Amino acid sequence: MTSPARGLRSVVVAGASLAGLRAVEELRARGVDGSVTVIGDEPHAPYDRPPLSKQFLAGEWPLDRIALAVAADGGLDALDIDWRLGVRASGLDVEGRRVLLGDGDEVAYDGLVIATGASPRELPGTGDLAGVHTLRTLDDCLAVRAGLDAGARRVVVVGAGFIGSEVAATCRTLGCDVTILEALPVPLGRALGDEMGAVMGELHRDNGVDLRLGVGVAAIEGDGRVERVRLADGSVVEADLVVVGIGVTPNTGWLEGSGLALDDGVVCDATTWVAPGVVAAGDVARWPSHRFAELMRVEHWDNAIAMGEHAARRLVAEHTPGAQPEPYDPVPWFWSDQYDRKIQLAGRSSAADEVRVVDGSTDERRFVALYRRGDRLAGVLSMNRPRPLVSFRRLVERGASWDEALAEAAS
Amino acid sequence: MGYRVVVDFDLCESNARCMEAAPEVFEVRDDDFLYVLDETPPDELRPKVDEAVRRCPKAAISVVEE
Ligand SMILES: Cc1cc2nc3c(=O)[nH]c(=O)nc-3n(C[C@H](O)[C@H](O)[C@H](O)COP(=O)(O)OP(=O)(O)OC[C@H]3O[C@@H](n4cnc5c(N)ncnc54)[C@H](O)[C@@H]3O)c2cc1C
Ligand code: SF4
Numbered sequence: 005m006t007s008p009a010r011g012l013r014s015v016v017v018a019g020a021s022l023a024g025l026r027a028v029e030e031l032r033a034r035g036v037d038g039s040v041t042v043i044g045d046e047p048h049a050p051y052d053r054p055p056l057s058k059q060f061l062a063g064e065w066p067l068d069r070i071a072l073a074v075a076a077d078g079g080l081d082a083l084d085i086d087w088r089l090g091v092r093a094s095g096l097d098v099e100g101r102r103v104l105l106g107d108g109d110e111v112a113y114d115g116l117v118i119a120t121g122a123s124p125r126e127l128p129g130t131g132d133l134a135g136v137h138t139l140r141t142l143d144d145c146l147a148v149r150a151g152l153d154a155g156a157r158r159v160v161v162v163g164a165g166f167i168g169s170e171v172a173a174t175c176r177t178l179g180c181d182v183t184i185l186e187a188l189p190v191p192l193g194r195a196l197g198d199e200m201g202a203v204m205g206e207l208h209r210d211n212g213v214d215l216r217l218g219v220g221v222a223a224i225e226g227d228g229r230v231e232r233v234r235l236a237d238g239s240v241v242e243a244d245l246v247v248v249g250i251g252v253t254p255n256t257g258w259l260e261g262s263g264l265a266l267d268d269g270v271v272c273d274a275t276t277w278v279a280p281g282v283v284a285a286g287d288v289a290r291w292p293s294h295r296f297a298e299l300m301r302v303e304h305w306d307n308a309i310a311m312g313e314h315a316a317r318r319l320v321a322e323h324t325p326g327a328q329p330e331p332y333d334p335v336p337w338f339w340s341d342q343y344d345r346k347i348q349l350a351g352r353s354s355a356a357d358e359v360r361v362v363d364g365s366t367d368e369r370r371f372v373a374l375y376r377r378g379d380r381l382a383g384v385l386s387m388n389r390p391r392p393l394v395s396f397r398r399l400v401e402r403g404a405s406w407d408e409a410l411a412e413a414a415s
Numbered sequence: 416m417g418y419r420v421v422v423d424f425d426l427c428e429s430n431a432r433c434m435e436a437a438p439e440v441f442e443v444r445d446d447d448f449l450y451v452l453d454e455t456p457p458d459e460l461r462p463k464v465d466e467a468v469r470r471c472p473k474a475a476i477s478v479v480e481e
Contacts, residue, residue: 026469033462054472075468075478305472306432339430339472346428390429391447 009323012114013038016103018093018258019119020044022052022305023286025072026312027117028083033076034320040085041111043103047090048142049080054305056145057170058341062178063149070142093120096262098279115319118259118270118284119312122252122303127162127221135230136246139167148247156244157181160233162221164191164205166340168249172213173342182213183241185233189218196349197359200373200385203366204347210369211343216241252303254288269301275329276315281322283315295333295403296352296382304338335400345369348390350397351383358406362413363392372396374409381409419479420454420464426475433467433476440464 015031017024020042028040044050050072059065074080092106102112124138135156137148152159152175159175161168164186176182188194190201191208208215220236224246233241254269264278265271269290276283276291286308290301314332321327340347356375364371364387372392375383381404384396399409420440429449433441439460442450456464468476 029469052474073468073474075465306470309469337432339428341428346430348430389447390431391443391445394431394434394443 009034009036009320012036012319012323014113015040015115015117015319016111016113017042017117017119018103019117019121019255019286019288020046020048020050020087020089021119021121021286021308022050022072023121023288023308023312023315024117024119025050025074026309027119027285027316028085029074029076030313030316031320032083034317036316036320038114040083041088041113042085043088043091043093043105043111045090045092045106046141046143049087049089051142053140056142057139057167058174061139061145061149061171061174093258096259096264096282098262098264098282101281114281115323116282117312117315117319118278118282118288119286119308119315120255120258120288121308122254122287124248124252125250127224127248127250130224130246130248133224133226133230134228135226135244136224136248138248139171140252148245151245152178152180158242158244159183160185160241160243160246162233162246162248163250164188164208164215164217165195165249165251166192166338168247169204169208169342170340171247171249172208173211176211176213177343183243184208184213184215185219185221185235185241186215186217187220191215191217194354196353196385197356197375199359200353200366203369203387207342207345207369252287254290254301256288271299274331274333276311276318276332277322277329281319283318285311285315289315291332293333294331295335298352300336302336302338304336306337307334310334335397337397345387346390348386348393349383350393351375351381351400352377353383353385356382360410362410364389372413374406374413376406379406380404381406417455417458417481418461418464419481420451420456421477421479422449422451423475423477424449426473428473428475430472432470432472436467436470437463441467 051070094106095104159180161172161184190198191205193201222236223234256266270284272291287303293300321329338349353375358376370388373385386393431443
């Protein structure tokens with residue numbers, strides 16, 4: 005174990021969720037034994053979000069099952085965290101090293117981890133109707149579940165992204181009539197390319213979802229409670245419940261005016277460092293990836309953990325004389341569960357030059373597809389085929405060429 | 416005092432995050448199933464096993480002290 009970084013006596017973590025908690029675990033594992041204050045605007049102790057569109061939404065898992073656990077000896081209590089829950093971080097004084105809180109209080113720090121995540125975009129002009137939801141928090145999920153429990157049968161999902169797709173799949177499995185409305189001609193076209201995006205769309209149709217593509221929402225209507233969605237082409241879909249999943253925006257509002265660089269997230273350097281004493285991690289953070297030659301921000305569970313841990317080590321390094329900070333340059337990894345299909349994505353799939361199915365077939369909905377950028381393997385997508393994804397992910401990690409990847413596929 | 420690695424195979428989805436963290440202990444094979452190579456790994460591997468626990472998206476791995 006490295007010796008505790010002197011000068012890192014007080015750490016503040018803004019955001020009481022996955023990236024923030026994993027950062028604290030890593031700090032403690034590195035011997036940082038000063039005070040750790042975690043500020044979270046939700047009233048809840050950290051919980052896991054992926055089940056909110058899957059098992060917890062389906063009512064299969066009880067609440068205690070989604071609490072975020074701590075693997076090391078002693079569990080969460082042993083981390084000795086000073087919790088400030090139900091309170092918003094409202095401002096940051098970088099020079100004076102203090103975080104301002106919504107209740108008027110402030111907390112000083114030697115080290116700050118920014119981990120405030122992201123919030124769903126809303127459809128303009130739909131805020132007031134009961135039965136129209138976004139899905140990000142436990143409270144959001146409980147509200148959707150309450151609607152389902154109250155007998156909602158006709159569910160409309162706006163947006164065929166991953167979260168919308170999972171909500172559609174879960175509601176379908178619960179026996180609801182589900183319609184997905186997607187403004188783009190191909191679901192996930194920008195993320196996965198048209199060919200693979202189309203496969204994701206077909207998966208919904210296989211399972212009896214009414215998937216409508218290339219059509220915008222004109223209005224969500226009802227008398228106090230949602231009754232129908234009016235589409236831009238004039239057609240109408242009756243609805244008891246609407247879930248809007250049209251993407252998220254990073255929670256950087258509280259950092260406006262702090263002087264930190266904000267550009268679709270908090271901009272870090274290649275080591276997750278933001279400013280003296282300040283690092284960032286998770287959905288809120290954007291950093292330059294050498295590997296993929298782009299400024300990246302990913303909204304993935306696995307990244308929140310890896311980056312939270314990395315950011316913690318970065319803080320320790322800043323306070324350890326002579327320490328060389330390491331770059332954060334992972335191969336991102338993501339999964340999604342829809343119906344009986346397990347989808348995984350490793351590396352980069354957007355802006356690919358070519359996509360090639362190298363194992364199984366899209367018709368069977370069991371396959372592996374590779375994404376090429378230039379002469380390199382940039383990403384790999386799999387559906388119900390976990391093992392090859394591991395091998396190809398390692399090739400991406402190694403910076404393997406496209407030809408090498410095809411040779412591996414043929415072997 | 417040692418510890419035992421227990422995987423709930425009803426939850427496991429063979430996505431091999433554990434294998435990335437602790438390849439000495441976890442292996443997903445060509446049949447797409449996860450195998451635990453060593454249920455009672457040596458203490459030196461404990462940090463890697465803890466990392467595997469953290470990185471399992473299904474919370475399928477637990478460590479039992481014994
Ligand atoms: C329904 C759902 C399903 C998902 N499924 C998957 C999946 O299958 N696979 C996958 O890879 N990823 C999935 N994700 C994404 C994954 O959950 C996120 O990437 C992860 O939660 C990011 O963690 P984070 O700690 O960076 O941010 P968050 O989890 O967003 O946490 C940030 C916290 O900070 C709080 N906060 C914000 N602003 C402030 C402030 N000013 N002061 C104090 N607190 C603040 C927020 O309320 C929140 O509690 C899913 C997400 C959702 C919502
Ligand atoms: S990380 Fe978890 S789900 Fe994935 S293979 Fe390992 S035990 Fe199974």
